[in-house]
Amino acid sequence: MMNLLYPYPESEGYRNIVSQLFVLLFSIFGIGTAYGLQRFIAEWRIKDPRKMLQYIQFFIWYNLLTGIAVNTIVSILVFTWATKSSMAYLSWLMLLAGATRWPGMTDTFNAALQGLQRFNKAQILSFLANYVIRVFTTAGLFLLGRWWGSITPQIGELLGLSIGSTLAAYSNDLIAMFVGAHYFRQVSKEFGFGVFDCFKPGFNFAIAKQCIIFGIQVSIGPLIGTGVGFVINLYWILLVPQYGLWSQFTGIAGGIANVVQWGTGLTLVPAIAEAFLNDKKELAQYYIAQSWRWNFFLAFPLVTMLGVYLPIIVEVLLTVANLPIYVLAMSFLLPSIIAKFIDPVSSFADQIIVASNNQKFLSFARTGEEFGKLVLLTLFIPVLHLTNYGLPAIMWILPLGTYPATVVKASVSWWYINRKIVPIKFPWGQALIAPLLSSGVVLGASYLYLGTAWPALVSAWGILIAALVTVLWMLIGTFSIYMFFYGLFGGFDKAGLQVFMEAVNISGPSKNLMKFLAFFVKLGTRISPLFGKFVIKEDIAHRQALELMYEREQIDKKVKKEKEEEKEENRTK
Numbered sequence: 001m002m003n004l005l006y007p008y009p010e011s012e013g014y015r016n017i018v019s020q021l022f023v024l025l026f027s028i029f030g031i032g033t034a035y036g037l038q039r040f041i042a043e044w045r046i047k048d049p050r051k052m053l054q055y056i057q058f059f060i061w062y063n064l065l066t067g068i069a070v071n072t073i074v075s076i077l078v079f080t081w082a083t084k085s086s087m088a089y090l091s092w093l094m095l096l097a098g099a100t101r102w103p104g105m106t107d108t109f110n111a112a113l114q115g116l117q118r119f120n121k122a123q124i125l126s127f128l129a130n131y132v133i134r135v136f137t138t139a140g141l142f143l144l145g146r147w148w149g150s151i152t153p154q155i156g157e158l159l160g161l162s163i164g165s166t167l168a169a170y171s172n173d174l175i176a177m178f179v180g181a182h183y184f185r186q187v188s189k190e191f192g193f194g195v196f197d198c199f200k201p202g203f204n205f206a207i208a209k210q211c212i213i214f215g216i217q218v219s220i221g222p223l224i225g226t227g228v229g230f231v232i233n234l235y236w237i238l239l240v241p242q243y244g245l246w247s248q249f250t251g252i253a254g255g256i257a258n259v260v261q262w263g264t265g266l267t268l269v270p271a272i273a274e275a276f277l278n279d280k281k282e283l284a285q286y287y288i289a290q291s292w293r294w295n296f297f298l299a300f301p302l303v304t305m306l307g308v309y310l311p312i313i314v315e316v317l318l319t320v321a322n323l324p325i326y327v328l329a330m331s332f333l334l335p336s337i338i339a340k341f342i343d344p345v346s347s348f349a350d351q352i353i354v355a356s357n358n359q360k361f362l363s364f365a366r367t368g369e370e371f372g373k374l375v376l377l378t379l380f381i382p383v384l385h386l387t388n389y390g391l392p393a394i395m396w397i398l399p400l401g402t403y404p405a406t407v408v409k410a411s412v413s414w415w416y417i418n419r420k421i422v423p424i425k426f427p428w429g430q431a432l433i434a435p436l437l438s439s440g441v442v443l444g445a446s447y448l449y450l451g452t453a454w455p456a457l458v459s460a461w462g463i464l465i466a467a468l469v470t471v472l473w474m475l476i477g478t479f480s481i482y483m484f485f486y487g488l489f490g491g492f493d494k495a496g497l498q499v500f501m502e503a504v505n506i507s508g509p510s511k512n513l514m515k516f517l518a519f520f521v522k523l524g525t526r527i528s529p530l531f532g533k534f535v536i537k538e539d540i541a542h543r544q545a546l547e548l549m550y551e552r553e554q555i556d557k558k559v560k561k562e563k564e565e566e567k568e569e570n571r572t573k
Contacts, residue, residue, distance in 0.1 A: 012251060013244025014162040018093045020233040022074060026101065027226040029066040031212070031219045037108065039354060040211070041115025042270035043277050046551055049191040054203040056112055058211055060105045061201055067104030074098025092159065096166045106173040108198075109180030113187065115270045120506050121183040129176035134168075137175070141168035190556060218359040221366020228370040232402075235381040240394070250398050253332035256313070257340045259306060260299045268348070272355035276422075280548060285422045286541030288352060293430045293496070293536065295344050300439040301482045303337060305474055308446040312454065316467050331391060335400040346406050349413035356421045365409050365416075372405030429534020434491030441485045442478055449473060475513070480520045487524025493535045495542075497525060 037059050044052040078094045087094075113122040141164045149160015185195045236243045268291055275283040314327055353362045380386045380401055386393045418424045453473075457466035486492075492500065500521065504514040525531045 012162070012165065013246075013248040014090060014093060014159065015165055016247045016251070017233075017237060017244060018090055018097050020230070020237075021087075021090075022094070022097055023233075024226045024230045025070060025073065027219070027223055029070050029101075031215045031223065037111045038115035038269045039214075039273045041112060042117070042273040042355075045116060046274060046278055046548070046555060049555065051207075053191070053193055053197060054207050055211065056108065056198045057200060058203040058207050059111075060108055060198055061203070062208075062211075063104035063108070064102070067102035070101040070104075071098040074101075089159070092155075093162055093166060096163065096170075100166065100170040100173075103177075106177040107180075109177065109184040109195075112184055113180065116187060117270050117274070118183075118187050121187065125176065125180050125183055128179055129172060133175050133179075134172045137168045137171040138165075141165075141171060192560070192562075214359065217363055218354060220363040221370065224367050225370040225373070228374045231374060232377045235377060236398075239381055240387045246394055246398055249329040250332050250336065252329035253336040254340070254399065256306070257333060257336035259302045260337060260340045261344060262298050262302060268351045269355045272352055273357075274548065275544070276356045278548060278551070280544040281422050282540040283544040283548070284356070285425065286536065286538055288422070289425050289427050289536045290496075290499075291348065293427050295348065296431045296435050297486075297491075299341065300435040301442050301478070303341075304439045304443050305446055305478060306333075306337065308443065308450060309470070309474070312450070312467065312470060316463065328391070331395045332399055335396050335398075339399050339403055342403055342406060342410070346410040346413070349410055349417060352417050352421065353413060358416075358421060361416055361420075362413070365413050368412075369405045369409035372408065373402035376405060377401055425536075427534065427536050429530075430491050430493070430496065430536065433534070434486050434489040437489045438482050438485040438491070442482050445481050446478060449477075476516070479517055483517045484520040484524040487521045487526075487531070488528045490528060490530025490533045492521070492525050493532045495538045496536065497521070 037055065040055040041052055044055065074094060075098055078091050078098075082088060082091050082094055110122060110125055113119075113125065142161060143164070145160040145162070145164015145167065146157055147160070149155045149157040149163070152160070155163070181195045184198075188194055188197075236247075240246065268287065271287050272284050275281070275287065310330065310333065314330055350362060350366075353359065353365075377397075380397050386397060414424065449470075454466060454470065457469055461469075501518060504511070504518045
C-alpha cells in the first residue's frame with residue numbers, strides 16, 4: 001500500500017512547501033473567526049440561543065467571502081510571480097491551495113457541535129471523516145492523480161500524486177461538512193432553527209465587530225507565529241538541501257508519534273467557557289483536573305508500546321513494504337514523540353486562557369514564544385549551520401528545534417492560570433502514579449512478548465501474519481493488562497469510574513472493545529486497596545453542573561414557548 005500511494009516521499013513534501021508559502025496569507029484572512037465559535041456558542045447557548053445562531057451565521061459568511069478573496073490573491077501571485085520563478089513546478093499546487101480555501105467553513109458544523117458539547121455526535125463525525133471518508137477519497141484520488149501524472153509528461157507521476165493528495169484532502173473536508181450539517185440539523189431542532197437558517201445573513205454589526213476584535217486579540221500571537229514560521233520555512237527551503245524529503249520524514253514519524261495523543265483531543269473551550277463565564281469556577285477547576293488525568297491516561301502506555309515495538313515496525317517496513325527509504329523516517333520518531341508530549345500541555349493552557357476570556361495575556365505569551373522560536377532557528381540554521389551535519393542534526397532540529405520556547409511559554413501560561421484564573425489541583429495519583437506504574441507492567445509484558453511470541457509467530461506464519469497478530473495483541477492483550485493494573489494502582493475513584501463507564505456506553509463503533517477493556521478495569525478496582533485513595537473532589541462541581549443543566553432546561557423551555565407563540569401569531573394573521 002505504501003509503495004502504491006507513497007512511492008515518492010517528495011510528493012507530500014511538495015504539498016508541505018506550498019502550505020508553508022501561503023500560511024501567513026491564510027492566517028491573516030482567518031483572523032475574524034480565530035478560535036471563537038466554540039467559545040461564543042458555549043456562552044450564548046445558556047444566555048440566548050437566538051444570538052448563538054447569529055454567531056454561526058457570521059462565521060459562515062466571513063469564511064465564504066474571505067475564501068473568495070484568498071483564492072483571487074493566490075491566483076494573481078501564481079500568474080504574475082510563481083510561473084516565472086524557480087517555484088514554477090509548484091504552480092498547479094499553488095492554484096489548488098487557493099481554490100481549496102473556498103468555501104472555507106467546512107469545519108463550522110463540527111465546531112458548533114463541540115460548542116454545544118454534543119461530543120457524541122462530534123466524535124462520530126470525526127471518526128467518519130478520519131477513518132471512513134478519508135480512506136475512500138485518499139485511495140481514489142491518490143491513484144487517479146498518479147495515473148494522470150503517469151500519462152501526462154508535463155505533470156509527471158510525482159506531481160500527479162501531490163495534486164491527487166490535495167484534491168483528496170479537499171474532498172474529505174467537503175463531504176465531512178455535509179455529514180456535519182446532518183448531525184447539526186438533529187441538534188439545532190431543539191433551538192427552533194435548522195441548517196439553512198445558518199446561511200442567512202442575520203447577524204448585526206455588533207456581532208461582527210465583537211468576533212473580529214476577539215479574533216484579533218487571540219490571533220496576535222499566532223499571526224506573529226505564522227510570520228515567524230514563514231521565515232523559518234524559508235530557512236529550511238533555501239538553506240537545507242532536500243528539505244521536501246526531510247519534511248516528509250518528519251511527517252511520517254509525527255504520524256506514528258500521534259498515537260501518544262490518543263485521548264488528549266478533548267475540546268475544552270466550550271465546557272470551561274460555559275462554566276467559567278457563568279460563574280461556576282469550581283466546575284471549571286474540576287474539568288481541568290479531569291483533563292489532566294485523561295491527557296496522561298493513554299499517553300504513558302502508548303509511548304511504552306511504541307518504544308518496545310519499534311524494531312518490529314522497522315522490520316515490517318523493510319521486509320513487507322519494501323520501503324527502506326522510509327526506515328530513515330524512524331530516526332525522527334523519538335524527537336517527534338517528545339514534541340507530541342509537549343503539545344497537549346501547551347495547547348491545554350491556551351484553551352483555558354481563551355475560555356476564561358483572558359485572550360490578551362495569551363497574545364503576549366504567544367508573541368514571546370514565537371520570537372523565541374525565531375531566535376532558536378536563526379541560531380541553528382543560518383548562524384551555526386548545524387543542519388550541515390546532516391541527518392544526526394536535522395532529525396532533532398526539524399521536529400523539536402523550536403520547542404524550548406514552547407516549554408517556557410507553557411510554563412508561564414500555567415503559572416498565570418494558577419495565580420489569576422483558577423487554582424490548579426493536579427491529580428498526581430490518577431494522572432502520574434497509576435499510569436506510570438501500570439506502564440511499567442506493560443513494559444515487562446511487551447518485552448516478554450517480543451522475546452517469545454514474536455519469533456515463534458514469524459517462524460510459524462511469516463512476518464505479515466505475525467505483524468497482524470501483534471497489532472491485535474497490542475490493542476487487546478496489552479491494553480487489558482494496562483486497564484487492570486491502572487485500576488489496581490488506584491487510577492480511579494468512585495466518580496471517575498462512573499464517568500469512565502458512561503463513556504464506554506456512548507463510545508460508538510469501539511463500544512464492544514471498550515466494554516471488554518472495562519471488564520479488566522472493574523476487576524482491578526474491585527480488588528484494589530488503593531481504590532478511592534487518589535480522589536478528584538467533585539461535590540461542589542457536581543452541584544454547579546446540575547445548576548447549569550437546570551438553566552439550560554429553562555432556556556430551552558423559553559425558546560420553545562416563544563417559537564410556539566410565534567407560530568400561533570402567524571396562524572392568527
